[in-house]
Amino acid sequence: MIQTIDVTTLQTWLSQGRAVTVLDVRPEADWQEWQIPQSVHAEAYYDLKASQLAPALQQLKFPLDQPIVTVCGMGKMSLVAAEQLQAQGYQVYSLAGGMQAWSLAWNIAQLPTLANGTEIIQIRRTGKGCLSYLIASQGQAMVIDASLDPTVYLQLAQERGWQIQAVLDTHIHADHLSRSRQLAELSGATFYLPANQRSSGTYQPISANMQIQLGVATIQALATPGHTWESMSYLLDGSHLFSGDTLFLAAVGRPDLEAQAAEAQQRASALYQSLQTILTFDPASIILPGHTSKPVAFDGQPIMASLAEVQAATPRLAQPETEFVAGLTAVRPATPPNHQTIVQLNQAGAGLPADLITLEAGANRCAIA
Numbered sequence: 465m466i467q468t469i470d471v472t473t474l475q476t477w478l479s480q481g482r483a484v485t486v487l488d489v490r491p492e493a494d495w496q497e498w499q500i501p502q503s504v505h506a507e508a509y510y511d512l513k514a515s516q517l518a519p520a521l522q523q524l525k526f527p528l529d530q531p532i533v534t535v536c537g538m539g540k541m542s543l544v545a546a547e548q549l550q551a552q553g554y555q556v557y558s559l560a561g562g563m564q565a566w567s568l569a570w571n572i573a574q575l576p577t578l579a580n581g582t583e584i585i586q587i588r589r590t591g592k593g594c595l596s597y598l599i600a601s602q603g604q605a606m607v608i609d610a611s612l613d614p615t616v617y618l619q620l621a622q623e624r625g626w627q628i629q630a631v632l633d634t635h636i637h638a639d640h641l642s643r644s645r646q647l648a649e650l651s652g653a654t655f656y657l658p659a660n661q662r663s664s665g666t667y668q669p670i671s672a673n674m675q676i677q678l679g680v681a682t683i684q685a686l687a688t689p690g691h692t693w694e695s696m697s698y699l700l701d702g703s704h705l706f707s708g709d710t711l712f713l714a715a716v717g718r719p720d721l722e723a724q725a726a727e728a729q730q731r732a733s734a735l736y737q738s739l740q741t742i743l744t745f746d747p748a749s750i751i752l753p754g755h756t757s758k759p760v761a762f763d764g765q766p767i768m769a770s771l772a773e774v775q776a777a778t779p780r781l782a783q784p785e786t787e788f789v790a791g792l793t794a795v796r797p798a799t800p801p802n803h804q805t806i807v808q809l810n811q812a813g814a815g816l817p818a819d820l821i822t823l824e825a826g827a828n829r830c831a832i833a
């Protein structure tokens with residue numbers, strides 16, 4: 465009998481730095497695209513599928529006193545792998561629900577406290593790369609781009625004695641279902657969205673240059689169209705920019721989701737202008753993006769960089785507009801799985817569907833490096 469382990473338990477083990485071997489048995493290309501931090505890969509999938517002993521598992525040499533957690537796409541082949549490993553004397557668990565379930569795993573990283581006492585916590589959906597933020601000043605808190613169950617944010621705020629007063633999205637997301645509206649309802653906070661023509665639910669519209677006060681902190685909206693037309697970035701106290709999917713640490717937002725070629729071109733051009741505005745900021749400004757394209761490590765290190773560092777890591781930012789637009793529209797990376805359904809649900813602003821996991825499965829694909 466193979467024991468299973470759920471996502472929350474494995475997430476806790478990794479957060480605690482517990483000695484565990486995470487062994488991924490999916491085909492190598494799947495592992496290369498998206499994996500659990502610190503996981504190792506064994507090319508066993510096709511043998512397991514054919515109900516054969518997998519040589520790749522027989523050859524493994526792991527410490528016998530350290531548990532192994534086997535992982536596959538949905539938690540089926542990992543059970544077969546676990547059986548073969550258990551027969552070799554290992555203590556093995558199979559991750560229930562596999563990488564699909566892991567999509568909801570998360571961890572946090574706290575930024576150094578700002579001079580005026582403002583605190584920022586980055587909440588990372590490690591299995592998907594979505595980054596959201598909890599910002600607090602004098603006990604008043606705000607959440608940007610909630611992508612996890614609202615109780616995650618409510619609990620983080622409650623533990624610190626903070627009251628969530630505002631929940632904002634940077635844009636209408638295509639890769640995950642926004643939990644912002646739900647979080648605002650549960651916490652009694654105001655739900656803000658960049659003013660747009662697409663959302664049919666009610667929200668407090670954010671217009672360019674609008675300011676929101678949070679304790680002694682000030683958040684200023686900056687219109688940064690391009691990735692989507694309504695995209696906004698939010699500048700905290702003139703020094704920290706929550707850049708959504710406009711600017712990442714070494715990539716820019718893709719302009720082609722839900723767009724035909726001509727519109728993608730217009731959006732790429734708008735993105736160029738938006739980025740030019742950001743590039744006028746102090747090079748020491750901290751960029752806090754909406755996504756990362758790598759699985760987020762359980763290391764407590766915030767995913768952030770100074771504007772100068774981002775500029776050095778993103779050659780596209782130095783291109784003239786024509787080259788920038790041509791370059792961005794020449795690449796059309798694979799679209800996020802189910803993005804049309806996700807966009808429709810985010811636009812409708814009605815409740816969340818029961819089967820979130822299947823809908824959101826897969827890597828993030830909002831950036832172009």
Ligand SMILES: [Fe+2]
Pocket residue numbers: 635636637638639691709830
């Ligand atoms: Fe996006």
